[in-house]
Each structure stands twice: as structure tokens, then as C-alpha cells.
Amino acid sequence: MNCSSSLKNAFLSAKKVTVLTGAGISAESGVPTFRGEGGLWRNFRAEDLATPDAFEKDPKLVWEWYDWRRQVIKPLKPNRGHEVIARFEDRFSDFTLITQNIDGLHKKAGNEKMIELHGNIWKVRCLKEGKVEDNLEAPLSLIPPYCTCGSLLRPHIVWFGESLPYDTIQQAYRASEECDIMIVVGTSAVVQPAASLPIIARQHDAYVIEINTEETPLSGIANESLIGKAGDILPEIERLL
Numbered sequence: 001m002n003c004s005s006s007l008k009n010a011f012l013s014a015k016k017v018t019v020l021t022g023a024g025i026s027a028e029s030g031v032p033t034f035r036g037e038g039g040l041w042r043n044f045r046a047e048d049l050a051t052p053d054a055f056e057k058d059p060k061l062v063w064e065w066y067d068w069r070r071q072v073i074k075p076l077k078p079n080r081g082h083e084v085i086a087r088f089e090d091r092f093s094d095f096t097l098i099t100q101n102i103d104g105l106h107k108k109a110g111n112e113k114m115i116e117l118h119g120n121i122w123k124v125r126c127l128k129e130g131k132v133e134d135n136l137e138a139p140l141s142l143i144p145p146y147c148t149c150g151s152l153l154r155p156h157i158v159w160f161g162e163s164l165p166y167d168t169i170q171q172a173y174r175a176s177e178e179c180d181i182m183i184v185v186g187t188s189a190v191v192q193p194a195a196s197l198p199i200i201a202r203q204h205d206a207y208v209i210e211i212n213t214e215e216t217p218l219s220g221i222a223n224e225s226l227i228g229k230a231g232d233i234l235p236e237i238e239r240l241l
């Protein structure tokens with residue numbers, strides 16, 4: 001990869017840094033992506049598994065799918081890309097990580113300041129009380145799982161047809177409007193509202209860098225589009241600093 005001098009200069013003068021990640025950052029850890037070859041939405045129908053209607057119709061089926069995904073993710077470790085992003089949090093005093101991922105690998109890598117746009121697969125929510133709790137059991141001993149109040153628990157994940165929590169998206173908009181640099185890693189940039197965040201950053205004069213193994217709708221909008229694996233390119237960028 002050839003890092004341009006403007007990329008280096010943008011980093012050296014940046015005070016506020018925002019990183020937006022998608023499934024591609026976790027691909028090198030072994031987490032399946034959603035689109036493209038081998039992607040989850042190639043083999044499963046989202047409307048059968050990741051919508052409120054699907055859960056209402058068949059909570060057991062939906063939970064079996066999430067239980068399978070939790071078992072796939074549980075033994076996986078953060079990769080070099082996650083590790084660089086975790087070190088960025090220490091390096092830049094004003095740093096925000098926005099992730100669309102629900103796998104928890106950024107936290108495992110050491111990131112603490114994080115906006116999880118689509119929720120977290122290791123959290124469950126009581127359908128009646130709305131209470132959110134950690135649940136690390138994989139495989140689950142009972143499917144579907146129940147709350148102590150007797151009501152069904154659901155995955156604490158934003159499904160198709162649901163809105164993102166207001167505070168979460170407002171924080172993400174703010175981090176996009178205020179940053180000097182936005183690094184967008186491993187997202188197909190087609191799911192809203194996440195896909196609009198780099199555009200907002202550009203409109204507010206941030207230097208937007210995309211890292212992806214292929215071109216996306218964002219490639220023509222970003223200041224730089226770096227084609228390659230996150231686990232290769234992020235360490236190269238870190239070496240520049």
C-alpha cells in the first residue's frame with residue numbers, strides 16, 4: 001500500500017479521530033460477513049431471522065440462529081486490525097469508535113469508548129421490562145431463553161424494520177460531524193444510517209479514509225480509498241504515525 005503524504009499530514013494534524021467499522025474488520029478473525037461470497041445473507045433470509053415479525057412468529061428458530069452465531073464467535077480472537085484500532089483509542093485524546101458489529105471483538109481488543117450501532121450479540125433484553133443484561137452462555141442451556149420475570153428474552157440487536165436508539169444515533173452523528181479524520185473499515189456502506197456517517201463527515205470537512213478489500217459506494221466519496229485487508233493496512237497506517 002502507498003500511503004499518500006496528505007494521509008500522513010491529515011493524521012499528524014488530527015485532534016478528533018472517528019473510526020467506523022463493519023463486518024470486514026472481523027473477517028480475518030473468522031466472523032462471517034453479511035454480503036459477498038460466503039456472507040450470511042447469501043445463505044439465510046434476513047426476513048426469517050432478523051426482524052421483529054420473525055421473532056414473534058418463531059422465537060425458537062430465531063434464537064437457534066443467534067445461538068449458532070454465538071458459538072461461532074465465542075472462541076474467536078481480535079485480529080491485527082482490531083488491535084490497531086484499540087491502540088488508536090490511547091493514542092488520540094479525542095477518539096470515537098462507531099461499529100455496526102455485534103460480535104464484541106473491539107471490546108476484547110481493548111476499546112472502551114464505543115458506539116455499538118446495531119447492539120451486541122452478548123446482551124439480551126427482556127421483552128416485557130426492556131431490561132438489558134449480559135449473557136455469555138454459548139450454547140444456551142434453554143432456547144428460547146426467559147427472563148426471571150417469566151417473559152421471553154430477545155437478542156439485544158437492532159433488527160430490520162427497527163429504529164436505532166435515539167441517543168446512539170445522535171452520538172454517532174456528532175462523532176461524524178466533529179471529527180478531523182474518519183477511517184471507515186470493512187463495510188459495504190449500503191445499510192443506513194451507518195452508510196451516511198462518512199458522507200456527513202466529508203460534508204463537515206473531515207478527511208475520510210476507506211479501507212476495504214473492494215470498492216464500495218463510498219469509494220468515490222472518500223478522500224482515499226485503500227484496497228486491501230484491514231489487518232494489513234491498519235498496521236501500515238500506524239507505522240506512519
Ligand code: OAD
Binds near residue numbers: 118160186231
Ligand atoms: P457487509 O457484509 O455488508 O460488508 C462487509 C465488507 O467488508 C465488504 O465491503 C467487504 O468487501 C469488506 N471486507 C471483507 N473482508 C475484509 C477485510 N479483511 N478487510 C477489509 N474489508 C473487508 O457488512 P456490513 O457493511 O458491516 O446489520 O453490514 C452492515 C449491516 O448489514 C450489518 O451490521 C448487519 C447487516 O445486515 C444488522 O444485523 C442490523
